[in-house]
Amino acid sequence: MPAILPKPWQNAGMREAYGKTLVKLGAENPNVVVLDADLSGSTQTKMFGKAYPERFFNMGIAEQNMTGVAAGFAVSGKIPFMSTFAVFATGRNYDQVRQSIAYPENNVKIVATHSGVSVGPDGATHQALEDVALMRGLPYMTVIAPADAVETEKAILAVAKMHGPVYVRLTRSPSPVIFGPDYDFKIGKGVFLREGKDVSIVSTGTMTVPAVQAAEILASQGIDAAVLHMPTIKPIDVDALLKASETRKIVTVEEHSVINGLGSAVAENLAYYNPTRQMRIGTEDRFGESGSAEELYDKYGLTAPKIAERIKVFMKH
Amino acid sequence: MPHAPELILSLERIAAKIRIDVIKMIAKAGTGHPGGSLSATDVMTALYFHHMRHDPKNPKWEERDRFVLSKGHVCPALYSAMAESGYFPVSELMTLRQLGTRLQGHPAMQYLPGLEITTGSLGQGLSAGLGMALAARVGKKEWRVYCMMGDGENDEGQIWEAAMAAGHFKTDNLTAILDRNSLQIDGCTENVMCLDPIADKWRAFGWNVIEIDGHSMEAIMDALDLATTVKGKPTIIIAKTVKGKGVSFMENNAEWHGKAPNKEQTEIALKELEAQAAKLGVEVSKED
Numbered sequence: 001m002p003a004i005l006p007k008p009w010q011n012a013g014m015r016e017a018y019g020k021t022l023v024k025l026g027a028e029n030p031n032v033v034v035l036d037a038d039l040s041g042s043t044q045t046k047m048f049g050k051a052y053p054e055r056f057f058n059m060g061i062a063e064q065n066m067t068g069v070a071a072g073f074a075v076s077g078k079i080p081f082m083s084t085f086a087v088f089a090t091g092r093n094y095d096q097v098r099q100s101i102a103y104p105e106n107n108v109k110i111v112a113t114h115s116g117v118s119v120g121p122d123g124a125t126h127q128a129l130e131d132v133a134l135m136r137g138l139p140y141m142t143v144i145a146p147a148d149a150v151e152t153e154k155a156i157l158a159v160a161k162m163h164g165p166v167y168v169r170l171t172r173s174p175s176p177v178i179f180g181p182d183y184d185f186k187i188g189k190g191v192f193l194r195e196g197k198d199v200s201i202v203s204t205g206t207m208t209v210p211a212v213q214a215a216e217i218l219a220s221q222g223i224d225a226a227v228l229h230m231p232t233i234k235p236i237d238v239d240a241l242l243k244a245s246e247t248r249k250i251v252t253v254e255e256h257s258v259i260n261g262l263g264s265a266v267a268e269n270l271a272y273y274n275p276t277r278q279m280r281i282g283t284e285d286r287f288g289e290s291g292s293a294e295e296l297y298d299k300y301g302l303t304a305p306k307i308a309e310r311i312k313v314f315m316k317h
Numbered sequence: 318m319p320h321a322p323e324l325i326l327s328l329e330r331i332a333a334k335i336r337i338d339v340i341k342m343i344a345k346a347g348t349g350h351p352g353g354s355l356s357a358t359d360v361m362t363a364l365y366f367h368h369m370r371h372d373p374k375n376p377k378w379e380e381r382d383r384f385v386l387s388k389g390h391v392c393p394a395l396y397s398a399m400a401e402s403g404y405f406p407v408s409e410l411m412t413l414r415q416l417g418t419r420l421q422g423h424p425a426m427q428y429l430p431g432l433e434i435t436t437g438s439l440g441q442g443l444s445a446g447l448g449m450a451l452a453a454r455v456g457k458k459e460w461r462v463y464c465m466m467g468d469g470e471n472d473e474g475q476i477w478e479a480a481m482a483a484g485h486f487k488t489d490n491l492t493a494i495l496d497r498n499s500l501q502i503d504g505c506t507e508n509v510m511c512l513d514p515i516a517d518k519w520r521a522f523g524w525n526v527i528e529i530d531g532h533s534m535e536a537i538m539d540a541l542d543l544a545t546t547v548k549g550k551p552t553i554i555i556a557k558t559v560k561g562k563g564v565s566f567m568e569n570n571a572e573w574h575g576k577a578p579n580k581e582q583t584e585i586a587l588k589e590l591e592a593q594a595a596k597l598g599v600e601v602s603k604e605d
């Protein structure tokens with residue numbers, strides 16, 4: 001079982017990890033180009049811009065154009081990484097992603113930051129809760145939501161090596177680093193962070209840390225919960241899901257709408273392979289709102305205690 | 318017709334108050350966009366306190382003029398103009414961006430009466446404004462539509478789709494205001510994505526263009542009046558402004574696009590703004 005780091009976990013930013021990894025990639029591969037849409041300070045692509053100004057393109061506040069230009073780079077043998085906030089990287093430019101990137105299976109890496117409700121005070125316009133739904137629905141698109149800064153680095157290095165369109169979903173706030181440097185990230189592979197026989201929690205992205213913590217709370221109350229971290233939402237790791245479903249109860253946790261995200265992907269697959277009772281935890285069928293990240297996590301039930309509480313109730317029924 | 322000096326002065330006083338509100342709100346929230354709020358304040362003041370026909374006590378009054386804040390991130394200035402003109406209590410301003418507030422981080426019409434459309438994703442307001450202007454035409458109504466855009470926002474293709482359509486439909490009841498502060502997030506607009514010659518671009522799309530100093534109340538009022546007299550084409554007022562106007566360390570500094578001042582910076586900012594207000598004869602309350 002791949003051990004996660006012992007506590008105390010240190011916080012680190014996924015965005016900083018992304019920026020640094022881009023610089024590394026830039027040094028290794030002259031075909032890597034980076035595009036941003038007037039948010040290079042927020043997405044940290046500015047690090048690449050500083051190191052390789054001739055391969056960095058700030059496209060202004062014009063996400064649709066940026067997306068099309070990235071496709072043009074891809075068909076010309078470059079490996080474009082394009083970044084902006086998750087709402088604008090998947091929604092504003094959805095048709096460009098669909099027609100110019102996904103359908104022709106072009107090698108564009110869409111790396112978005114500021115996903116989920118943890119964007120906080122900016123409110124619903126900036127809180128992407130449907131981005132996974134949009135990207136997952138596109139044929140050929142790989143969708144990855146790393147849990148921490150280490151996994152972000154490994155995922156970025158991995159997607160640069162694979163051919164094809166990818167959506168990587170990052171968040172704004174620094175988060176606990178749970179993976180050590182020799183963690184073996186593989187696209188399409190889930191990782192069990194904890195074994196358990198009563199219930200399996202399947203989590204992705206920022207919700208993996210609270211999922212682990214919820215499992216610890218449950219353990220202290222006599223409920224033995226496994227935690228399966230699923231960094232790749234598409235293609236999903238069916239073998240890992242089958243193993244998780246042995247507990248006969250599954251709970252999915254994601255910082256995303258319960259519609260068409262990880263929860264749906266799990267349900268779709270288990271419904272066929274091994275129908276299992278499942279509870280989806282995420283944001284309900286609603287938009288986000290202004291508030292601090294902590295307040296919103298609490299209000300929407302995305303904290304470890306709230307997750308544990310809901311699982312306890314689920315176990316009784 | 319020239320405007321009475323007393324009217325101009327009274328508007329300048331209100332603008333001075335709005336700038337103070339803006340800093341207080343953003344400081345209290347600990348988050349928000351001061352730079353573009355301060356550059357947009359004077360135009361919004363002229364609109365809400367003189368030029369637009371509207372009724373703060375009856376925000377759904379059908380005949381009202383419509384204001385669309387396409388660059389939604391500067392809603393602190395809009396919220397202040399709305400509160401100071403009577404849409405809701407001024408005290409509510411201090412709830413900006415907090416859980417449960419009607420004053421969402423970006424303007425959300427479903428939360429707050431008086432907001433004509435929900436914005437925050439840049440580039441979408443002008444299209445909505447055009448729809449409202451065309452609705453007036455269809456319904457044989459007299460209302461006018463005002464839409465404020467950022468200059469960085471002019472990078473967005475949708476702005477130019479709306480511009481082309483407004484020119485095509487000759488919507489002379491639509492007035493756009495471009496807050497030409499020459500900064501966006503990643504720096505100077507001309508370095509990030511060159512906009513100039515911006516006036517020529519708008520002209521080429523069929524618009525009447527008026528270029529003014531966006532901090533001269535008199536020039537703003539004249540331009541707004543002039544725009545209502547132009548027939549057969551929409552008007553854009555390109556208001557040359559200073560991002561962060563009124564707070565020395567925020568002026569022309571992209572760093573203050575979307576950041577709240579800390580306690581010390583807030584004190585300095587308020588001191589400067591209060592001095593400007595006092596010079597205009599505003600009594601600034603000390604308690605809040």
Ligand SMILES: Cc1ncc(C[n+]2csc(CCOP(=O)(O)OP(=O)(O)O)c2C)c(N)n1
Nearest residue numbers: 038353437438439467468469470500501502
């Ligand atoms: C579609 C979209 N892309 C990106 C952003 C993020 N963003 C918010 S403000 C801003 C810069 C706006 O610059 P400008 O229009 O010049 O506004 P101002 O200078 O008046 O603040 C950006 C890129 C957004 N809100 N919407």
Ligand SMILES: [Mg+2]
Nearest residue numbers: 468469500501
């Ligand atoms: Mg600007």
